[in-house]
Amino acid sequence: ECERYEERTPESAAMAEDLRELVPAGVCSTFRAYDPYPVHAARAEGGSIYDVDGNEYLDFALNNGTQLVGHTHPTLEEAAVDQIERGTLYTRPTDLIEFAARPLIDRWDAIEQVRFTNSGTESIMHATRLARAYTGREKIIRMEGAYHGAHDPALVSKMPPLEQAGPERDPRPVRESRGVPDSVPEDILLAQYNDAESVERLLRDHGAEVAAVLVEPACLNLGLVEPEDGFLERLRELADEYNVVLIFDEVKTGVKLAPGGGAEYYGVQPDLVALAKAIGGGYPVGAFGGRREIMDCIAADLNEGVATGAAHYGTYNGNPLALRAVGVTLREILTEDAYDHVTTLADRLADGYRDVIADTGLEATVKSVGSQGMVHFTDEPIRTFRDWGHVDEEFHEAYWFGMVNRGVIPHPHDASQQWTVSVQHTAEEIDAHVDAFADLATHLTAA
Numbered sequence: 001e002c003e004r005y006e007e008r009t010p011e012s013a014a015m016a017e018d019l020r021e022l023v024p025a026g027v028c029s030t031f032r033a034y035d036p037y038p039v040h041a042a043r044a045e046g047g048s049i050y051d052v053d054g055n056e057y058l059d060f061a062l063n064n065g066t067q068l069v070g071h072t073h074p075t076l077e078e079a080a081v082d083q084i085e086r087g088t089l090y091t092r093p094t095d096l097i098e099f100a101a102r103p104l105i106d107r108w109d110a111i112e113q114v115r116f117t118n119s120g121t122e123s124i125m126h127a128t129r130l131a132r133a134y135t136g137r138e139k140i141i142r143m144e145g146a147y148h149g150a151h152d153p154a155l156v157s158k159m160p161p162l163e164q165a166g167p168e169r170d171p172r173p174v175r176e177s178r179g180v181p182d183s184v185p186e187d188i189l190l191a192q193y194n195d196a197e198s199v200e201r202l203l204r205d206h207g208a209e210v211a212a213v214l215v216e217p218a219c220l221n222l223g224l225v226e227p228e229d230g231f232l233e234r235l236r237e238l239a240d241e242y243n244v245v246l247i248f249d250e251v252k253t254g255v256k257l258a259p260g261g262g263a264e265y266y267g268v269q270p271d272l273v274a275l276a277k278a279i280g281g282g283y284p285v286g287a288f289g290g291r292r293e294i295m296d297c298i299a300a301d302l303n304e305g306v307a308t309g310a311a312h313y314g315t316y317n318g319n320p321l322a323l324r325a326v327g328v329t330l331r332e333i334l335t336e337d338a339y340d341h342v343t344t345l346a347d348r349l350a351d352g353y354r355d356v357i358a359d360t361g362l363e364a365t366v367k368s369v370g371s372q373g374m375v376h377f378t379d380e381p382i383r384t385f386r387d388w389g390h391v392d393e394e395f396h397e398a399y400w401f402g403m404v405n406r407g408v409i410p411h412p413h414d415a416s417q418q419w420t421v422s423v424q425h426t427a428e429e430i431d432a433h434v435d436a437f438a439d440l441a442t443h444l445t446a447a
């Protein structure tokens with residue numbers, strides 16, 4: 001499949017070579033680099049993306065799921081052009097704050113107040129700082145193997161190599177990057193997703209030092225790992241018992257599993273929610289919000305010279321273009337009908353995969369929740385990071401390139417990722433995706 005990929009994409013190859021001279025690995029986020037080189041984009045529209053060689057791909061990667069609205073949605077495009085004409089940045093409050101904040105407050109019971117950021121990384125960084133300010137404690141409990149952004153503490157034990165990770169019951173913190181100071185892992189306590197006992201043990205031993213439990217309601221950087229019955233409920237109880245802040249990282253799950261994210265879908269409300277990606281319809285924006293009592297800790301008086309709360313600064317925070325995008329996306333595009341549409345099509349896609357798998361006898365598991373879904377080529381259940389070894393990453397790579405060669409980008413390039421079905425995808429496009437998989441599957445089973 002790799003040979004065919006290279007035959008189809010000579011312009012991408014040439015561009016990759018040129019760009020590697022200018023920017024490390026030829027990409028602007030390390031995650032985007034892969035061998036032999038990424039497909040280089042020329043433009044995107046609706047449910048498709050087009051490369052510099054003129055190939056069209058049905059796009060289910062959708063920028064790591066930011067484009068639940070699809071690409072170039074006409075309603076969003078019109079609003080953005082209008083906003084550009086009115087000015088894209090004025091660092092003064094406007095009524096656009098209400099336009100963007102209200103739908104988030106309406107969608108999450110947990111969100112009484114919200115602040116805007118520019119990315120998921122910033123949202124997590126500020127939510128955890130705020131939790132520390134509120135509790136006066138420093139340690140954060142997080143799940144081994146989860147991804148929570150690119151800032152220093154988030155890079156502790158994000159998918160660590162298992163041979164360095166220590167025992168499952170007592171994981172050793174592993175830094176994902178050189179340059180993360182030695183002291184950073186000291187404040188990170190590692191639990192296992194879907195194992196409330198592991199969180200309870202940490203709280204029993206360190207409860208008085210713990211500011212927050214940070215968790216994705218469904219783990220969307222391990223494919224798609226859903227919480228088992230009672231897991232999130234138990235975290236809610238433990239957070240209350242030990243007076244720690246429960247933070248949901250809804251950067252990926254937010255507005256994609258359900259209108260009110262994983263909190264609504266699984267019926268458990270955290271104290272703070274971190275958001276980004278799909279809330280902005282493709283514009284760079286994030287947000288964090290939660291209970292008023294906690295949000296009140298964000299410093300209002302900057303002139304005292306003494307910190308009275310948690311700082312939250314940023315030139316581009318709540319810029320008018322991003323706020324307009326959030327408001328239009330949530331109020332006008334992601335309507336109830338839109339959710340019916342993406343959920344129906346995502347179910348159709350997952351069922352199509354299941355039929356192909358049954359017909360061909362491939363060993364595979366298909367999962368689907370809301371607009372999200374994925375396939376892993378194993379029958380073994382993946383319920384925590386420690387099960388990751390069951391995933392046949394090499395086989396998955398063959399699947400991914402095989403799909404790209406057949407005109408479908410099934411998800412971002414990595415077995416840890418999942419597909420997003422957008423508002424603009426059609427039933428015909430879903431069927432074309434399934435047909436491509438059916439064609440590929442006969443080759444995969446023969447190989």
Ligand code: PMP
Pocket residue numbers: 064118119120121122124147148149150216221249251252276277
């Ligand atoms: N949290 C989760 C769960 C994510 O998946 C990501 C990005 N993939 C982030 C945080 C960081 O978001 P951003 O890339 O916008 O900084």
